[in-house]
Amino acid sequence: MRLIQTIKNIFKIEDLRARLFYTFGIILLYRLGKYVTLPGIDPSQLANLKHQTNSGLMGLLDMFSGGAFSQASIFALGIMPYISASIVVQLLGIVFPYFQKLQKEGESGRRKMNQYTRYLTIAVLVLQAPTYLVNLTHTLPASAFILSGTFFQVSSVIILTAGTMFVMWLGEKITDKGIGNGISLIIMIGIVARMPANFVFEAGTRMNGAGGAIALIVEILFLFVVVLGVILLVQGTRRVPVQYARRIVGNKQYGGVRQYIPLKVNAAGVMPIIFAQAIMMLPMIIAGYTSSGSGFVVAFSNMYGFWYNLVTAILIIVFTYFYTAITINPVQMAEDMKKNGGFIPGIKPGRRTVEFLDTIMSRITFPGSIFLAIVAIMPSLAVKAGVTSQFAQFYGGTSLLILVGVILDTLQQIESHLLMRHYDGLMKTGRVKGRSGSVTSI
Numbered sequence: 001m002r003l004i005q006t007i008k009n010i011f012k013i014e015d016l017r018a019r020l021f022y023t024f025g026i027i028l029l030y031r032l033g034k035y036v037t038l039p040g041i042d043p044s045q046l047a048n049l050k051h052q053t054n055s056g057l058m059g060l061l062d063m064f065s066g067g068a069f070s071q072a073s074i075f076a077l078g079i080m081p082y083i084s085a086s087i088v089v090q091l092l093g094i095v096f097p098y099f100q101k102l103q104k105e106g107e108s109g110r111r112k113m114n115q116y117t118r119y120l121t122i123a124v125l126v127l128q129a130p131t132y133l134v135n136l137t138h139t140l141p142a143s144a145f146i147l148s149g150t151f152f153q154v155s156s157v158i159i160l161t162a163g164t165m166f167v168m169w170l171g172e173k174i175t176d177k178g179i180g181n182g183i184s185l186i187i188m189i190g191i192v193a194r195m196p197a198n199f200v201f202e203a204g205t206r207m208n209g210a211g212g213a214i215a216l217i218v219e220i221l222f223l224f225v226v227v228l229g230v231i232l233l234v235q236g237t238r239r240v241p242v243q244y245a246r247r248i249v250g251n252k253q254y255g256g257v258r259q260y261i262p263l264k265v266n267a268a269g270v271m272p273i274i275f276a277q278a279i280m281m282l283p284m285i286i287a288g289y290t291s292s293g294s295g296f297v298v299a300f301s302n303m304y305g306f307w308y309n310l311v312t313a314i315l316i317i318v319f320t321y322f323y324t325a326i327t328i329n330p331v332q333m334a335e336d337m338k339k340n341g342g343f344i345p346g347i348k349p350g351r352r353t354v355e356f357l358d359t360i361m362s363r364i365t366f367p368g369s370i371f372l373a374i375v376a377i378m379p380s381l382a383v384k385a386g387v388t389s390q391f392a393q394f395y396g397g398t399s400l401l402i403l404v405g406v407i408l409d410t411l412q413q414i415e416s417h418l419l420m421r422h423y424d425g426l427m428k429t430g431r432v433k434g435r436s437g438s439v440t441s442i
Helices: 002-012 014-033 047-052 056-064 080-095 097-103 107-139 149-177 182-208 212-235 271-289 295-300 306-327 330-339 351-384 389-395 397-420
Strands: 237-244 247-249 252-254 258-264
Touching: 002 014, 002 397, 014 149, 014 182, 014 397, 047 107, 056 182, 056 389, 056 397, 080 097, 080 107, 080 149, 080 182, 097 107, 107 149, 149 182, 182 212, 182 389, 182 397, 212 351, 212 389, 212 397, 237 351, 258 351, 271 306, 271 351, 271 397, 295 306, 306 351, 330 351, 351 389, 351 397, 389 397
Parallel strands: none
Antiparallel strands: 237 258, 247 252
């Protein structure tokens, strides 16, 4: 069979085999860290914390940490503080000229930006770690704390901060010596780790309740359809032809060929969902600090309610246009084409080219933003259809986009290794197309 032969070819390549084993080893180390509970906490008394993370905002945090959040683990904060810091640094590159300059300086600028991201990650951790400890204090019984007081608080903040920084280091090692983007893989593994248990729970609920096996099969088929839709969203592009003029320099000929600019349908990636969810968290935070919230607060703190999902969808559409506008610069693209002797057939260089590219991006961004909004609210629709909240998380939202994007990226890298050694790729026709970026650019 072709699959078996492809697997054999993968392990025939010594470098690829070594990278795969290295990646699996790092992932195993990360997963083992989930079971190391913070010193001073009795791991046998975490039932209340696990119940708190079954659904809602806490459920999302637990999913992105691979279950470490509900285990009061040394990796409880996961990699999300680093992702938050990365987003902030990206936005700084849009606003401040200094960061814009760093983005254009190549490798040296990238190293500097990574350094600022690490510093900001530590600052975020110093703020988030005490908040996590406060939540533990209010959730767990007093008997769960073997240690208490200032020593426990300070030591736990240091351990949680060091835990996230260690996870960051593991991700960087995967990127350097393994296969795929390390940070993205770590987040994906955290999502995938919860899938088997949640599927078993969903299957048990369906088999013992209404619908039985038929309802479970329908759920699986619908999930398969949603995944196919997300793959099309991640891979969807509009190819714009660019003709390069023929130039002769010395004895060499340059240009005279037609190439294509792939404009992505979902150029903003997962960022609009992250921005929208960050804003929609505010009513939940307000409701958590008030004993009797108003009707507005109650309506917008229900993740499965109509108004919450309607406003979330609208925000995602708006943020998709906003983030696409700040990441895709038609003026710069037109200037680059002009400098290299290129032009779009039938379109005059300069302002006309800018207007053409801007029109194309607006047309393909609209359906992409609509579909992205549908994907984001799909878990809520699945819950309304009777799917358990734990399993509904895999029907859409940030988790499914990350899952599909990271898998495509990793497969693309594996296929590149195969093709470089003159082996067949992973697919019989065509090539695997990933999003070619970190998790913040899914």
